Amino acid sequence: MKLIYLVPMGDIDPDILESAALCLWHTFGIEVTVSDPMEVQTDTYDSKRKQYGSIEILRALLKSAPKDALRVIAITDKDLFIPVLSFVYGHAQFEGKVGIVSIARLRQEYYGFPADKEILTQRTLKEVVHETGHLFGLTHCSDVACPMTLSTNIRLLDRKGVTLCESCMLLLKENMLEK
Amino acid sequence: MRKNWEILVVDDEEIACESLAAWLREDGYPTDIALSGQEAINKAKEKEYALYFVDLKMPGGPDGIETMMHIRNIYPDASVIIITAHATVDTAITALKEGAQEYLVKPINPEEISLLVDRIIKVKNLQRQNILLRKKLTRQYSFHDIISKNQKMHDIFQLIRDIASLKSTVLIQGESGTGKELVARAIHYSGDRAKKPFVSVSCAALAETLLESELFGHEKGSFTGAGSRKKGKFELADGGTIFLDEIGDISQKLQMDLLRVIQEKKFYRVGGSEEINVDVRVIAATNKDLMKAVKAGEFREELYYRLNVINIQIPPLRERREDIPLLVRHFVDQISHELNKDINDITENAMRVLMDYNWPGNVRELENTIERAIVTCKSDVLSEEDFTFISRAREMDEDWTVPTNESLQNVEQRVIEATLRRFEGNIKETASVLGIDRSTLYEKIKKYDIPRYKKEETIEKE
Numbered sequence: 001m002k003l004i005y006l007v008p009m010g011d012i013d014p015d016i017l018e019s020a021a022l023c024l025w026h027t028f029g030i031e032v033t034v035s036d037p038m039e040v041q042t043d044t045y046d047s048k049r050k051q052y053g054s055i056e057i058l059r060a061l062l063k064s065a066p067k068d069a070l071r072v073i074a075i076t077d078k079d080l081f082i083p084v085l086s087f088v089y090g091h092a093q094f095e096g097k098v099g100i101v102s103i104a105r106l107r108q109e110y111y112g113f114p115a116d117k118e119i120l121t122q123r124t125l126k127e128v129v130h131e132t133g134h135l136f137g138l139t140h141c142s143d144v145a146c147p148m149t150l151s152t153n154i155r156l157l158d159r160k161g162v163t164l165c166e167s168c169m170l171l172l173k174e175n176m177l178e179k
Numbered sequence: 180m181r182k183n184w185e186i187l188v189v190d191d192e193e194i195a196c197e198s199l200a201a202w203l204r205e206d207g208y209p210t211d212i213a214l215s216g217q218e219a220i221n222k223a224k225e226k227e228y229a230l231y232f233v234d235l236k237m238p239g240g241p242d243g244i245e246t247m248m249h250i251r252n253i254y255p256d257a258s259v260i261i262i263t264a265h266a267t268v269d270t271a272i273t274a275l276k277e278g279a280q281e282y283l284v285k286p287i288n289p290e291e292i293s294l295l296v297d298r299i300i301k302v303k304n305l306q307r308q309n310i311l312l313r314k315k316l317t318r319q320y321s322f323h324d325i326i327s328k329n330q331k332m333h334d335i336f337q338l339i340r341d342i343a344s345l346k347s348t349v350l351i352q353g354e355s356g357t358g359k360e361l362v363a364r365a366i367h368y369s370g371d372r373a374k375k376p377f378v379s380v381s382c383a384a385l386a387e388t389l390l391e392s393e394l395f396g397h398e399k400g401s402f403t404g405a406g407s408r409k410k411g412k413f414e415l416a417d418g419g420t421i422f423l424d425e426i427g428d429i430s431q432k433l434q435m436d437l438l439r440v441i442q443e444k445k446f447y448r449v450g451g452s453e454e455i456n457v458d459v460r461v462i463a464a465t466n467k468d469l470m471k472a473v474k475a476g477e478f479r480e481e482l483y484y485r486l487n488v489i490n491i492q493i494p495p496l497r498e499r500r501e502d503i504p505l506l507v508r509h510f511v512d513q514i515s516h517e518l519n520k521d522i523n524d525i526t527e528n529a530m531r532v533l534m535d536y537n538w539p540g541n542v543r544e545l546e547n548t549i550e551r552a553i554v555t556c557k558s559d560v561l562s563e564e565d566f567t568f569i570s571r572a573r574e575m576d577e578d579w580t581v582p583t584n585e586s587l588q589n590v591e592q593r594v595i596e597a598t599l600r601r602f603e604g605n606i607k608e609t610a611s612v613l614g615i616d617r618s619t620l621y622e623k624i625k626k627y628d629i630p631r632y633k634k635e636e637t638i639e640k641e
C-alpha cells in the first residue's frame with residue numbers, strides 16, 4: 001500500500017509533525033508516515049539571498065523518495081525562494097510527487113511577536129494541506145476560507161481555514177478517481 | 180474566468196522562467212514559457228496572451244524592451260510586465276514609456292505579482308464583457324451593415340427580405356447620407372441574385388455623354404476619347420443588380436434610354452448597332468422629391484412609375500435618434516480599429532452633444548464626425564471637447580440672423596462658402612444641402628471665385 005511520507009527537515013517540533021500527519025490523513029484519506037529527519041542540502045543555499053532554493057530541494061526529495069511513497073511532503077524551518085519571487089511559504093510540483101512547506105515565516109517570532117505554538121501549528125497545517133492539494137492537482141481556490149486559496153502574506157494565511165471547501169473536496173475526489 | 184486567459188513568461192534563465200510559470204499555473208492561469216525574445220515573439224504571433232512577463236536582460240537576441248515592442252506591434256493592447264534583476268531609473272523610464280504596464284525588480288514579492296495579475300485580468304474581463312455585449316447588441320440591431328433599432332427601419336428590413344428575390348424595380352428615397360446604397364446592397368445580397376454582380380453608378384457624377392457610355396458602353400471611335408470598345412454597367416451587371424444613385428439628376432435623353440432598357444431589357448452601345456440583351460434588376464435612388472420633379476415636367480412620369488414599383492423611404496437620422504448611441508459605438512469601435520487607435524469609449528456628455536445635434540448629413544455625417552474626433556482625440560475616451568466643432572456648427576445654426584444690409588449675391592456667396600467649409604469641400608454634399616445640382620454649384624464657385632477647399636470630393640461612399 002502506498003503512503004504519504006512526511007519528512008522533517010531541520011528543527012521541527014514533533015507535536016506539529018504529528019498534527020500535520022493526522023490532518024493529511026483526515027483530509028486526503030491516505031495513510032501518512034513520519035519519516036526520519038532529512039538534512040537540508042547545503043548546495044541549495046543562496047548566500048546572497050540567505051535563503052534556500054525550493055526547486056533544488058524538491059529535486060533532492062524526489063531522488064530520495066522511498067519506493068512505497070505515493071507523495072512526499074517535507075516541512076522545513078529554512079526560508080525558501082524561487083528565482084523570481086522574494087519568498088515562498090511552500091512549493092510543490094503540480095500533480096507531482098514531492099512538495100515542501102517552510103515554517104520560517106509562519107512563526108510569530110518572524111513578525112516580532114512572542115512564540116506561539118498553537119498559531120504556528122494552525123498555519124503549518126494550512127500550508128501542508130495547500131501544497132499537498134497541489135500534488136493532487138488542485139489549483140488555487142477563490143474561497144478565502146479554503147486552504148487552497150493563495151496566501152501571499154500572513155494576514156491572508158490566517159484568514160483561511162484548515163478544511164477544504166466543498167468544491168475543492170469534490171475536485172479532489174474526481175482527481176483521485178481518475179488516477 | 181481564469182482559464183480563459185493565458186500568460187507567457189519570457190526569460191532566458193530556464194529555472195526562473197519555469198518556476199514563475201508553475202507558480203502562475205497553480206493560480207489557475209494556463210501559462211506558456213519562452214526562453215528568448217525571439218521565441219516569445221513567435222509564440223505571440225501564434226496566439227494572443229492576456230499578459231506577458233518579460234525579463235529585461237536576455238543576451239544574444241531581442242532584449243526585454245525590444246521583445247515588448249514587437250509584441251505590442253502585433254497587439255497594441257498587450258499587457259507587458261518587465262522584470263529585471265537590477266533596477267535603474269533609465270531602463271524603468273524606457274520600459275514604461277514604451278508601454279510596459281509595470282516594471283518589477285527581482286525578487287518580487289508574491290503579493291505584488293498576485294495583486295497585479297488580478298488587477299490586469301479583471302480589466303481584461305470587463306473589456307471582453309463590454310466588447311461581447313456590444314457585438315451582441317450590434318448583431319441584434321443590424322441587417323446587412325445597416326444598424327438600427329427604429330421601428331420604421333425594421334419595417335424596411337422586413338420589406339427588403341420580402342422583395343429581395345423579386346425582379347421588380349425599386350426606388351429608394353431618403354436624404355443624403357441616410358444609407359441608400361446600403362439598402363440597395365441589402366436587397367441584392369438577401370435575394371437570389373446575391374452571387375451575381377452588384378454594380379453601382381452615381382448618375383450625378385458624370386456629364387451626360389460620359390454617363391451614357393458608362394451605362395451602356397460604347398464602340399471604338401463612337402465619340403472623342405472613345406479609343407476602344409467598352410462594356411457598360413448594364414452589361415457588367417448582367418444577371419445581377421444595377422444601382423442608379425441620384426437618378427433625379429439625369430437628362431431627358433437618358434431618361435428615355437433608361438425607360439427603354441427597363442421596358443425592353445435590351446439596348447445599344449453608344450455608336451453601336453448590335454442589340455444587347457440583359458437580365459438586370461434596377462434599383463434607383465434619389466434624395467430629391469421625384470413626384471415634384473414629375474409635376475414640374477423635369478422627370479418623365481412614365482419612368483417614375485416604372486422605377487417606383489416598390490418604394491422605400493429611409494427616415495433621416497433626426498427621426499430615429501434612438502439609433503445614434505448604437506451607431507456611435509459601432510463607428511467608434513470600427514474607426515478606432517481601422518486607425519489603430521486605442522479609443523474604446525465615449526463620455527455621456529459627448530453622447531448628449533451627438534444626440535442633440537440635428538444631423539443634416541445623416542449617418543454619413545455622423546461617421547465623418549466620429550472619424551474626425553478620433554483622429555484628433557488625445558486620450559482613450561472621446562469627450563465633449565472632441566466634438567466642439569459640432570457645437571460651433573450648432574451655434575451658427577441657432578444664432579444666424581438674416582442680414583438686412585447685404586446684397587443677395589453677397590449672401591449667396593457667404594452661404595456657399597460656409598456650406599463648403601462645413602462639408603470639407605465635398606461638392607456632392609454641399610450641392611445636395613443647398614438644393615442645387617453640381618454644375619450650378621461649380622458655376623457659382625467660379626463666379627464668386629470661392630477658394631477650393633483642398634479635401635474636395637474625397638469621400639464618396641454611402
Ligand SMILES: [Zn+2]
Binds near residue numbers: 134205
Ligand atoms: Zn499554491
Ligand SMILES: [Zn+2]
Binds near residue numbers: 141146149165168169
Ligand atoms: Zn477551495
